[in-house]
Amino acid sequence: MDPTPLSLLKTEIKGLIVKELNLQGRDPATIEDDAPLFGAGLSLDSLDALQLAMSVEEKYGVRIPEGEEAHAIFASVSALAHHVATARATA
């Protein structure tokens, strides 16, 4: 069982996004929990998704599946945090 509360996980993931994707000058706190990560919102792209998937796997030991499933997981910080929390709880 992982004791990290979801809110802390979201904060960590925002920090990870800013660091790994080199969003210089962006305050992680200004990333909204439910804003889309790709397309509109942060305007990240497929290369960012790969980098983020690798960093999440490295930091949390949670694998991000490929394809359609990944789209749902990367929908927002909330969705990603939820996936990480669930995957760790069932690990």
Place this chain on the structure above:
Amino acid sequence: MEDVRIWMTGAGLVTALGRNTRETWERLVGGERGFGPVDLFEVTGQRATIAASVRGIDLPDHSGGWSRTSVFAREAAEEALVEAGVSPKSARVGLVVGGTTGGMFETEARLAKLHAEPYTREGKKALSEMLTHPLTSTGDRLFECLGPFVCVRTICSACSSGANALVIGALWLLSGKVDAVLAGGSDGLCRLTFSGFNALAAMDPDPCRPFDRRRRGLSLGEGAGFVVLERASDARTRGRTPIAELAGWALAAEAHHITNPEPAGKVAAGVVRDALLRARISPAEVDYVNAHGTGTPLNDAMESAALRLALGEESHRIPVSSSKGQIGHTLGAAGAVEAILTALAVARGVLPPTIGLEEPDAACDLVHVMSAARPSHVRAALSNSFGFGGMDTVLVISQPDHGPPLEPSARKVVVTGASTLTPAGFLGARGSAALLAGPSRAARARPLDIEIESSLEAARARRLDRPARLGAMVAVRALDGDDTSQPNRAVAARPRVGAVFGTAFGSVDASAAFMHRLFDRGPRFASPAEFPNLVPSSPVGHVSIYLGLRGATLATADLATSGESAIVQAVELVAAGEADAIVAGSIEGASDIAERILVGLFARSSAEVDTPRAEGAAALVLEAQGHAEAREAHVLARIGEIHEWREGAELPLRSIRLSVNPSMARVILPRDHDGMGALLDDSPWRAVARLSLASSAGQHEGLGGIALAAGAGLLGEGDVQQVLIVGLAIGRGYALTLDAP
């Protein structure tokens, strides 16, 4: 100038299907595939575990400097020379080599060790074994065993490198610089590219399926392709029959994304159109397209869209195939290898198949040559090559004498902007001229004490690594000019403005860090975002994307004369009409590994050890004179004479004309060389004041670019009227004159 036809009179291939052209072609049209389990290195845990490897290659004993890449190149180059009956020993032959990885396979394990434990005994041993296999090593090995060549160019534009090598060779023939060219590309498999494409999720676990609706990515291959090109008039005189004619070409940049193609294929379609225009051949005469066809979802859809856009109704008639389902994606070699396959299709009247394609994707609506080769008369054919960073090249290959000949052009080239980044600061043309005034106290600062991070737009620059940032900064400043009230940058938005930057070693330290993660953490943790920054053309690709430059874009490498090679390359492209303007120069990032290797190499010449290797960059805007005049650009200098030479050739200083009073001229030496004084004393330049740069700009391989920017700045100030820049490195040299506007 006389109209010219360019004939391919010799070809050599090394691929997974065969160690020569005949064997590769027969097995290709026989539908065989060259894939097998990778046994060169560990691939456990990777998405794909197969590749199209070249079998039975032995590195020469005591293989000082011989990599697999260089061995492939030698075999293919020898075959091409023998078929053409051309000997570099008795003719003026030039050599152009395209590639991406050089000797990476031979050095990558040591790089990982160097990153992890640089100062241990093991680390030091790795360093002493390295002596590096820089990208230039293939050209150097070919020079030693097949040369001498009168000039040698090493280029990288990622997966279009091999095609661009043929384009540059053709330009040399059009301008009369050489009488024959040996041009091609070579790339060996290595862990870095394999795990990099794996990290990008770009590899199909099964042999790749170009244009198929179930395609899941590319399959890597390796090999080399070299051709001999010569003017048809010369080949006729020698009584040679050509394989085919190189009837036209075009190159451009998408300025879109470092790994993904521009999805609508508009830029690629423009390159297809421009190549046909250059050849003065219409789509109605095109009977075959050898596609880039990597098998990635994005490339094949984009390429199909581009072909439909460019060829219109004719795209419903013209058969298309991709050879990558048989020989894999040979990266820096692919453009040359596939140009040869295209030429053989023309010569033999057989269209090779697309093995792996069974169910064509609706998004790839083309006339595919599917599972079997078929006979067909081919009047003219296209060979497409698209590289990382959006560097697109299309070659038109036809029956000999099919279309009209090429019209050479020799446009005058001027310098309309310059900028440098050195320990003395981030300077425009005027400030750069002051670098020649004497030593700077800051010359030893490393890394540069300059606000690198904040001088570019943060959001757009987030993918740029340090070398790319250095390059983007000088490119912006050179385009803007010194008078910031009238920024010049609008010219960047014009379609035929490109970028050419030289770099000696590429991203050695970043490659070492990437390899260390691969060895230490495993392939799942190889960084997808880092990988595209490791190809030598990455900085220039980032510069093109950051500034929106869509003209001819590529990187050159030539050891300590990398800046000179890039600027000469850019002048050739502009003079030939391939671009209206090119931002060209040099970029050298700080590198602990490069510095330690160089110190090891030069440990006996004490002066160089005392000076730490600086980082720096320079850019000049090189523009066709007519283009500059039409937009009323401020001209700093005119490009005068250009000379380049290789080991064994006499330095041409005595023949370089001094056209002004010696007091109104300067000689600029990017670095000090023993004996240079005596050579200048024996030339028309004996009474001209000599200025040295190294004491104010630090020491690195890009000093030639800084010297040329400083020289242009000096002429722009109006204090002098002519400048000679002489850059020398081991076995090579360049001399350029700049004249007052």
